[in-house]
Amino acid sequence: MTILVVDDEELIRNVIREYLENEKYEVLEAVDGEEALKMVSNHKIDLIILDIMMPKKDGYTTLKEIRKEKNIPIIMLSARSEEYDKLLGFDLGIDDYLTKPFSPRELLARVKAVLRRNREMEVYEVGDFVLDLQGHTLKIANEEVKLTPKEYELLVYFIQNEHIALSREQLLNKVWGYDFYGDDRTIDTHIKMLRNNLGKYRDWIVTVRGMGYKFESDEKISS
């Protein structure tokens, strides 16, 4: 398990590192958003602990950019608790957040909880849309939706990469396998069928023109 700690203060990084390493986690560090982004694309990272207040590129922006590429769980650090509201409005699905100062134990607790939650990601649920990875079934409003194997695989891949635009090539490689050499329109057809099956949620599969598709459940937060 590798954890990336992003904070401009060396003291904080060191404290966190110490506690995490004590629990046998691999720890990487980045001083700012720029560096963090580089780390993300060059290393296999399981969790990111990200400070909001940073020079150059702040936590929000960094978060956004990371999420464009990968769906790594993120715990945010903020100095003031009021920031929480702001974070919530963000809708980029942070996994947890902590206000400084925090106890090391609390940090560890969150880290463990987030990692476990993600390991056991067995149900994806938004509103009455419920995808059960264990049961291999999709239910909408308690009604089972019959999906063909490819449609199901496709949906799972989309959900595991929510918010991320996926090219047709990437979809072919990951869902169909690297040895598949087929027509691009094949994907379109499957997307069509999947959308039909998603019914009122058909728009969650967004067309990214000139690129591919992306999955985005618009979980509107009522204010």
Added chain:
Amino acid sequence: MTILVVDDEELIRNVIREYLENEKYEVLEAVDGEEALKMVSNHKIDLIILDIMMPKKDGYTTLKEIRKEKNIPIIMLSARSEEYDKLLGFDLGIDDYLTKPFSPRELLARVKAVLRRNREMEVYEVGDFVLDLQGHTLKIANEEVKLTPKEYELLVYFIQNEHIALSREQLLNKVWGYDFYGDDRTIDTHIKMLRNNLGKYRDWIVTVRGMGYKFESDEKISS
């Protein structure tokens, strides 16, 4: 499956009860730690959902005392997430925890996960379908159903993994053993025979196309 819900707020107890009963669990209630302890010694309880904040005797103390007597899996409820820190320090091996407010679905997911982890079943009974693990027998409508050894093993494995889609490979590995290298049709054939023996319940073995099979008693009726 009997679940004990311990919370001083009636509203909470009722909500939880409703959702659990909807999933065919037996539900018992206790308003405080004292009562909970009595229930534990007088009933066969498979899981406890325990609120931390309670008058008389709080969740921590109750947890401690229950654990002195029996090793029943426990899910803790707390109002504030900061409590999690405290809980961890406790090291009394809680099985899971939830912060209020939580979605009923989330609760159900945890309940199922915990029960699955701690499953040790003696009798599986749904309607007039009775599988007796001790007696190694299956009865339907009080009529003993003769199963071959493989059919029986297969059925047990299915039931122990209810609602989970099992690939052919997984079935071969777990039921036949890792050293078995057989034809895929072998499973199909056994499924066929098992289904025949299940009679009116033949549909409880659901085909998951492109994947394998899963066991599911009585499709849930949508409310």
Added chain:
DNA sequence: TCCTTTTTTCACGCGATATTCATAAAAATT
């Protein structure tokens, strides 16, 4: 041993699914 029961293999057929392709629609560009 022989006979019975159980397990495994396998080929066939059918229905479900995947893929291709032609055409329509939509969006971007000029």
Added chain:
DNA sequence: AATTTTTATGAATATCGCGTGAAAAAAGGA
């Protein structure tokens, strides 16, 4: 507005996966 590029859709065709029955192989039981 016209052209070009890209995506959506419907329908035709190819392929795949599952259920089945029958028969061979293996395991048990007298």
